[in-house]
Amino acid sequence: MMVLGATKTLNMEKRIVLKVGHRTADPILLTHDDGLVPNLKPGSTNPGGVNKDGKPLIHALKFGDHRIGKELMDDERAVINDAFLVNLFQVLLNDPKVMTATQVVEMANQKGILLAPTVGRQQSEYQGPLITRELDVSMDLGLLAPMPPELIEAQGDYQVIYTSPMARIARSEENAGFMRSVETTLGIVNITQDPSPLDIYDFDTALPEMAQNNAVPERWMRSTEDIVQIRTQRAEKQQAEMDIQAGPSAAAMIKAKAAAGGKK
Numbered sequence: 001m002m003v004l005g006a007t008k009t010l011n012m013e014k015r016i017v018l019k020v021g022h023r024t025a026d027p028i029l030l031t032h033d034d035g036l037v038p039n040l041k042p043g044s045t046n047p048g049g050v051n052k053d054g055k056p057l058i059h060a061l062k063f064g065d066h067r068i069g070k071e072l073m074d075d076e077r078a079v080i081n082d083a084f085l086v087n088l089f090q091v092l093l094n095d096p097k098v099m100t101a102t103q104v105v106e107m108a109n110q111k112g113i114l115l116a117p118t119v120g121r122q123q124s125e126y127q128g129p130l131i132t133r134e135l136d137v138s139m140d141l142g143l144l145a146p147m148p149p150e151l152i153e154a155q156g157d158y159q160v161i162y163t164s165p166m167a168r169i170a171r172s173e174e175n176a177g178f179m180r181s182v183e184t185t186l187g188i189v190n191i192t193q194d195p196s197p198l199d200i201y202d203f204d205t206a207l208p209e210m211a212q213n214n215a216v217p218e219r220w221m222r223s224t225e226d227i228v229q230i231r232t233q234r235a236e237k238q239q240a241e242m243d244i245q246a247g248p249s250a251a252a253m254i255k256a257k258a259a260a261g262g263k264k
Contacts, residue, residue, distance in 0.1 A: 003083040010076040017069035027060035085118065109176035111169055119170040123162060131160050163212075171213050178206055 029038060038046050038058055050056050081087060135158070138144045147156070178201075185197050204227075211221060222230070 003080045006076045006079045006083075010073055010080070013069055013073045013076065017066050017073065020064060020066040020069060023061075023063060024066060030059045030061055032057060106176055109172050111172075113173060115166060116170045116173075119162075119166055123167070127162070128160070163215075165215070168213050168215055175210050175213050178210065 031038070035057055036046065036048050038049065046058075049058055135144070182198075182201065185201070188197055189195055208221060
């Protein structure tokens with residue numbers, strides 16, 4: 001109802017533009033009252049259509065420019081799109097193929113800032129109470145598995161996590177902030193040649209949550225046990241390589257000690 005006037009105006013403007021387009025494609029011809037009736041078939045000849053000087057005796061009626069009508073229609077469409085929050089859902093307005101990953105994150109962050117108030121109200125005023133009610137009813141009906149005794153003893157509770165595309169976009173500010181902070185820290189590390197500033201970041205926690213915000217499927221992520229195993233194997237391999245590299249030096253030291261002992 002807020003854009004009903006704009007919708008009716010757009011419909012009227014489109015009706016007029018269609019008329020203008022029809023007249024442009026099939027124009028109205030102006031002839032003298034006792035002139036010839038032109039033959040409009042393709043390839044036809046119309047004797048007497050011009051005078052001896054070559055001036056046409058038949059003219060098309062000129063009327064308004066349909067491009068103005070299209071501009072007016074675009075203005076009304078913009079009003080309607082703003083009312084339906086269309087621009088908020090157009091996250092990547094530019095071609096993502098020519099954008100860097102950082103630019104894509106920043107673009108999503110800007111849209112997330114605009115979406116946050118709308119998404120927040122939906123979650124707090126509509127979806128939040130509705131989900132809580134559905135869970136309570138499901139528990140009363142026995143549709144959910146009972147809570148483990150350990151969790152009951154610890155007075156545990158559940159937490160609702162929204163995973164819809166709109167909810168993820170609203171959380172994109174976290175990804176953008178983390179990327180900006182890491183890039184700033186890397187600049188300091190490159191200047192000072194001291195990697196210790198990176199120690200403040202918990203990458204093991206941040207990266208999985210960033211992947212969730214980017215809609216990465218859980219099955220594409222390694223489990224904690226697999227990550228520990230991979231890191232253990234990597235550490236053992238590095239230690240073995242260090243032992244191999246240190247082998248000649250250790251042998252030389254043993255040989256030197258043995259030679260020194262023999263001299264004594």
